[in-house]
Amino acid sequence: xxxxxxxxxxxxxxxxxxxxxxxxxxxxxxxxxxxxxxxxxxxxxxxxxxxxxxxxxxxxxxxxxxxxxxxxxxxxxxxxxxxxxxxxxxxxxxxxxxxxxxxxxxxxxxxxxxxxxxxxxxxxxxxxxxxxxxxxxxxxxxxxxxxxxxxxxxxxxxxxxxxxxxxxxxxxxxxxxxxxxxxxxxxxxxxxxxxxxxxxxxxxxxxxxxxxxxxxxxxxxxxxxxxxxxxxxxxxxxxxxxxxxxxxxxxxxxxxxxxxxxxxxxxxxxxxxxxxxxxxxxxxxxxxxxxxxxxx
Amino acid sequence: xxxxxxxxxxxxxxxxxxxxxxxxxxxxxxxxxxxxxxxxxxxxxxxxxxxxxxxxxxxxxxxxxxxxxxxxxxxxxxxxxxxxxxxxxxxxxxxxxxxxxxxxxxxxxxxxxxxxxxxxxxxxxxxxxxxxxxxxxxxxxxxxxxxxxxxxxxxxxxxxxxxxxxxxxxxxxxxxxxxxxxxxxxxxxxxxxxxxxxxxxxxxxxxxxxxxxxxxxxxxxxxxxxxxxxxxxxxxxxxxxxxxxxxxxxxxxxxxxxxxxxxxxxxxxxxxxxxxxxxxxxxxxxxxxxxxxxxx
Numbered sequence: 001x002x003x004x005x006x007x008x009x010x011x012x013x014x015x016x017x018x019x020x021x022x023x024x025x026x027x028x029x030x031x032x033x034x035x036x037x038x039x040x041x042x043x044x045x046x047x048x049x050x051x052x053x054x055x056x057x058x059x060x061x062x063x064x065x066x067x068x069x070x071x072x073x074x075x076x077x078x079x080x081x082x083x084x085x086x087x088x089x090x091x092x093x094x095x096x097x098x099x100x101x102x103x104x105x106x107x108x109x110x111x112x113x114x115x116x117x118x119x120x121x122x123x124x125x126x127x128x129x130x131x132x133x134x135x136x137x138x139x140x141x142x143x144x145x146x147x148x149x150x151x152x153x154x155x156x157x158x159x160x161x162x163x164x165x166x167x168x169x170x171x172x173x174x175x176x177x178x179x180x181x182x183x184x185x186x187x188x189x190x191x192x193x194x195x196x197x198x199x200x201x202x203x204x205x206x207x208x209x210x211x212x213x214x215x216x217x218x219x220x221x222x223x224x225x226x227x228x229x230x231x232x233x234x235x236x237x238x239x240x241x242x243x244x245x246x247x248x249x250x251x252x253x254x255x256x257x258x259x260x261x262x263x264x265x266x267x268x269x270x271x272x273x274x275x276x277x278x279x280x281x282x283x284x285x286x287x288x289x290x291x292x293x294x295x296x
Numbered sequence: 297x298x299x300x301x302x303x304x305x306x307x308x309x310x311x312x313x314x315x316x317x318x319x320x321x322x323x324x325x326x327x328x329x330x331x332x333x334x335x336x337x338x339x340x341x342x343x344x345x346x347x348x349x350x351x352x353x354x355x356x357x358x359x360x361x362x363x364x365x366x367x368x369x370x371x372x373x374x375x376x377x378x379x380x381x382x383x384x385x386x387x388x389x390x391x392x393x394x395x396x397x398x399x400x401x402x403x404x405x406x407x408x409x410x411x412x413x414x415x416x417x418x419x420x421x422x423x424x425x426x427x428x429x430x431x432x433x434x435x436x437x438x439x440x441x442x443x444x445x446x447x448x449x450x451x452x453x454x455x456x457x458x459x460x461x462x463x464x465x466x467x468x469x470x471x472x473x474x475x476x477x478x479x480x481x482x483x484x485x486x487x488x489x490x491x492x493x494x495x496x497x498x499x500x501x502x503x504x505x506x507x508x509x510x511x512x513x514x515x516x517x518x519x520x521x522x523x524x525x526x527x528x529x530x531x532x533x534x535x536x537x538x539x540x541x542x543x544x545x546x547x548x549x550x551x552x553x554x555x556x557x558x559x560x561x562x563x564x565x566x567x568x569x570x571x572x573x574x575x576x577x578x579x580x581x582x583x584x585x586x587x588x589x590x591x592x
Contacts, residue, residue, distance in 0.1 A: 171494045172517050172536035173569055198467045200496035206569060221468050221559075240468035241559045245567070251585070254571070263517075263537045263571040267583040271541070271567040273469055273502060275550070275559040287563040289547070 030228040034220030035153030052148040053114025058086040066120030066154040100132025117155030161188035170203040176260040178207040210255040217245030232282035246270040326524040330516030331449030348444040349410025354382040362416030362450040396428025413451030457484035466499035472556040474503040506551040513541030528578040542566040
């Protein structure tokens with residue numbers, strides 16, 4: 001294929017993408033939800049997951065392993081998706097890492113069209129499942145677009161390679177503010193933070209991005225979802241905003257030099273506040289407006 | 297003067313500025329302090345004000361009109377600057393707008409080298425003093441570099457033309473989040489917010505900047521000061537950071553179109569986190585790093 005026809009094909013694909021209406025049915029996605037999504041009223045985000053997982057043909061697995069009370073948490077989501085009339089809804093009951101190697105479980109995963117990871121503590125989730133065959137197969141199936149994956153709160157935090165494991169709100173961005181760990185790497189290039197504006201998490205996301213400036217900071221508000229298509233296009237669904245912090249052209253970060261509790265200097269970041277309907281290309285680091293087609 | 301010699305003069309002035317060490321003595325400035333400045337230990341910011349106002353030759357006027365208890369508030373700062381051995385320290389006792397026309401007071405203002413505006417409620421301050429001859433003369437003396445002006449918290453909020461009068465933290469940026477009013481316009485091009493990261497004020501500053509995208513958002517942390525030189529150079533002093541939100545290249549703001557409580561879309565903002573020693577040029581909208589001289 002010539003460079004020219006490739007470019008023209010890209011344009012065509014892009015137009016096609018933009019022409020499609022939202023939400024798109026039966027097209028897998030990765031959904032990072034900022035926590036506190038509407039579970040009782042319109043349930044827009046959860047309904048989008050249900051649709052993307054196959055609607056009434058969806059076979060959904062719920063992973064409540066981040067929660068302190070996984071049984072109750074699992075039941076809440078089970079009831080919701082059963083109420084939507086998914087074909088099958090199961091809750092993964094994992095208490096020990098060894099279960100992540102269970103051939104029956106691995107077989108069951110192959111049959112799923114959607115996996116939903118609940119909130120709680122992202123470190124608990126990773127301690128139980130990261131690096132198990134189950135989780136590796138799940139990530140692989142998501143990348144192959146066999147499964148729609150949604151994670152809310154802690155379930156969203158684990159989506160990047162670098163994961164915010166904890167931290168405070170802080171009076172200013174500084175290295176000691178954020179505790180980093182390794183996530184599942186489903187979309188490696190992003191660092192996710194959730195409950196973003198409500199819990200005043202700009203400082204900790206900035207501190208995380210300063211530590212890994214080759215990544216992109218994605219702060220997701222409550223009842224709001226960053227939905228990633230396979231081609232790296234993110235679209236925003238829900239009540240609040242998705243805040244993108246792009247350090248691609250950052251100059252003069254003091255991160256490597258200062259004491260852990262000293263304020264950071266971070267110059268020339270790009271900031272986007274995206275709301276419902278906005279789209280953003282991860283590979284191009286470019287916003288597509290909800291209003292007037294493409295913005296420059 | 298030719299364009300070329302003008303440019304060369306600018307370069308010379310810039311080198312000269314950058315060569316000078318911080319804090320500079322006996323050179324007037326406008327100091328926007330983010331509130332909660334250290335009043336009892338090192339008092340770095342208050343000492344910088346004292347030096348800029350003339351050190352032991354300083355004749356300082358304290359304006360506690362934003363406070364609910366102006367007498368106590370005035371006395372606190374009076375004690376501090378007397379303790380530093382300023383030549384004269386007086387507290388302005390304004391209870392009625394008419395006092396802003398008092399010839400004796402206007403004469404007294406002419407004799408001052410430094411004016412300090414305390415915290416409290418910026419609307420109370422403006423209701424008492426904005427538009428009076430006293431305040432007009434004060435602004436004029438500050439612009440003529442006759443007086444160093446410092447304002448902390450509410451006293452910093454009034455420095456721009458557009459002033460944040462109140463608002464909440466908010467779950468996402470939206471128009472209803474921020475109540476705008478008119479400030480004193482000492483540095484018209486900025487919109488100041490104070491107690492910035494600690495009180496989670498990103499959303500309200502973004503909402504303000506969205507309303508006036510020709511301005512620059514300046515969020516100042518506690519015990520931190522944005523010190524403006526006459527030539528539009530800002531330098532950061534203190535414990536925390538100064539957050540600059542530059543909408544100069546913003547595309548696709550939905551501010552004019554959305555409902556008051558709907559989340560805003562704001563694409564392509566520039567964000568700088570500045571810390572102690574960093575400098576920023578308002579006219580050039582450019583950062584000068586604390587570390588390696590000029591950053592690109």
